[in-house]
Amino acid sequence: MAHTPVVDILKGQHDEGATVTVKGWVRTRRDSKAGLSFIALHDGSCFDPIQVIALNSLENYQQVQKLTTGCSIAVTGTVKASEGKGQALEIDAAEIDITGWVENPDTYPMAAKRHSVEFLREHAHLRARTNVIGAVTRIRNCLSQAIHRFFHERGYFWISTPIVTASDCEGAGEMFRVSTLDMLNLPKDDKGQVDFSQDFFGKEAFLTVSGQLNVETFACAMSKVYTFGPTFRAENSNTSRHLAEFWMIEPEVAFADLSDIAQLAEEMLKYVFKAVLEERADDMAFFAQRINKEAISRLEKVIGQDFVRMDYTDAIDILQKSGKKFEFPVAWGVDLSSEHERYLAEEHVGAPIIMQNYPKDIKAFYMRINDDNKTVAAMDVLAPGIGEIIGGSQREERLDVFDRRLEEMGLDKEDYSWYRDLRRYGTVPHSGFGLGFERLVAYVTGMQNVRDVIPFPRAPGSASY
């Protein structure tokens, strides 16, 4: 590939006077009366396009004057200092090859104008060509790379937990069934139920809702592990915070207690926010200018602050004494809602909060019971401007306590036999958390809807492309 990414030129990696070839798509073309054209050429390698100067002495200048937004071109020319505003370097074109035209420019969906996010979603196969979705894509990549790097540098191993699962521990609610059975000729057993023993996996199988239980088996052998993969919820939620298919990051650490994992969550968030500010200043400037004016400052603030540890019980007290009127009433035992979380993080503390030790009745079966026998060693990270962004816990490692809890919750021990084995054979205290990747990308970019921070969003009624 004997051509140069635009980012390399804009970063000054080629001296003035050097000959380069750049390839990409026309963002805009402007003709000057002086007999030349200015072409903004974009190749996705960074936020900015590079300006190409096309003189009318070019052999195919007449064709060049027909270029419209979205046309693909290859330009060979000389790097020179720009006289225009807003860019330092530009290219004096010696040759412009037109690679691909835009069929009927008047109806090209990605014409150079502002589009609504809803319109862009309807054209998900083309929307990466816009400033906003291009910037989201680079930020999403930057965050993903930073997450892998953060864990790798600290000796964690990436574990790909399964997507399809026939495990009984996943719980039945809101899962997608995966099957190859012919739905018009379903095999039935003698009770008239579908006979899944004849299905591909020999059992009823579903898409996973979390890799946690699986990755715990690796933590209990490799000590420090994490997942980063897709998970699924068949919830009929048409909100800006929910997707049917989303990516999760789930570290799991042996010999770690709740406080250790809270520390890990704080370090991870600060690490990835720093990476974004350092590596993608161009895109972040765009988000601060066009999407959310606090996009940069709120990340800087989070990086500079100690996260405040707070017990759930104290939080209830604070909320009750706040004098604020909340839509959902506050009482010990209720789950905190977004208004409560945001009041605490934004108004009361003014910093991210690690909320700890929730009532056991509102939390999952695997969380470790505290000595008070009323609360569990669970924690949520509440960030100003978004609310809950991370949820985690210490896991119940004591087999007898775990079994009592299963019984209390009406769950069948047999369904958890492999999970219980971890407690039967060299059990260790261990903890982990889950971070929804799209919520992280939305938080960083300031984008309002998680459907705009994943390439092809899946939601009720929507799985095109």
Add this chain to the structure above:
Amino acid sequence: MAHTPVVDILKGQHDEGATVTVKGWVRTRRDSKAGLSFIALHDGSCFDPIQVIALNSLENYQQVQKLTTGCSIAVTGTVKASEGKGQALEIDAAEIDITGWVENPDTYPMAAKRHSVEFLREHAHLRARTNVIGAVTRIRNCLSQAIHRFFHERGYFWISTPIVTASDCEGAGEMFRVSTLDMLNLPKDDKGQVDFSQDFFGKEAFLTVSGQLNVETFACAMSKVYTFGPTFRAENSNTSRHLAEFWMIEPEVAFADLSDIAQLAEEMLKYVFKAVLEERADDMAFFAQRINKEAISRLEKVIGQDFVRMDYTDAIDILQKSGKKFEFPVAWGVDLSSEHERYLAEEHVGAPIIMQNYPKDIKAFYMRINDDNKTVAAMDVLAPGIGEIIGGSQREERLDVFDRRLEEMGLDKEDYSWYRDLRRYGTVPHSGFGLGFERLVAYVTGMQNVRDVIPFPRAPGSASY
């Protein structure tokens, strides 16, 4: 987490005489008549355990003498030079906390002895505790990190293409259906067919077989992109090379032709093999010793060789003139089988081959037709010792040629409308390849069956955990 990973001590990051705490699981315990015990403590951070010396002066020495394989312990002691063979450093224990016992050691499935891979597969939740699966897990992580790093360093963006898809371009064969319909009360339309408009996604939906078509939309905006995610095949194949769920890496590059993408494939393989040899020498030594004695040497050989470019047509000629008797007959137009590929790579050339320009009739609809109108710009990388490891192609970017090809193959243009849009609006030559991650891990480690290089393998009749 105020304890030290075993790897840090074995790498000499703590001076002799330093006090450290290590936490992990007992691999073996051996009692000496001199009134002390040697405990091999493993924490997964590297291949080797660390030797712990427990003197009978320990307060709980009687308990220590009951430790068996798999028990979890925390040891605080002093780093010292080892007098034993095979390790440089060990720990003189001042204190051993026993964290978790093994219930009934006689029946503990991961007892310290050699287990068959089949037995380990039946205990997938515990098998990471063994030398072999622990080593596979670290190599798998190393390869995954190296792949992300390779692309990131070269300006590629990671794109998470969708897992669930209702796109008609995927082709119907061997896909898993994803549904939330009640199978015992299926909604039907007036033709008696299942009414998928009432299903979760409003259409019949499946698990993806490849992210390629989706990621092409991003290549045609961001230039250099790649996927790294799970893909699915509902093939009823019970072979050592097939999984129903596996991870794929699929780079896609705008303005790249077949030769560019072949170069990228060669560079990528060399880069990740180097990473493994440099970063995981401990695990690779184990694989060379116990699994495949060429595990290291064949990677070194691949790194040191230029991959040989060969046209399919020439390969057929070579095979026909080879004088070898093949199980599957050789003629122009047939797909090469594993015996052909291995003969060419191992015997004829003795180096990895990039085989190019296959007959169009045995290749996919999206591959670019060559000027001979008989072959397409496709390439496979054939590695000695395994055969095909990568498959790729230049994509047909010319709308008129693409449409003729769809027609030839009896495919409906309407089903490809969004894919055709990429050719209607600023089309560019572009190319990409696919690499099955589990086959790569199997090749690197020498493991015979891909089911042993993925945490929880999914295959016909098998989706436990």
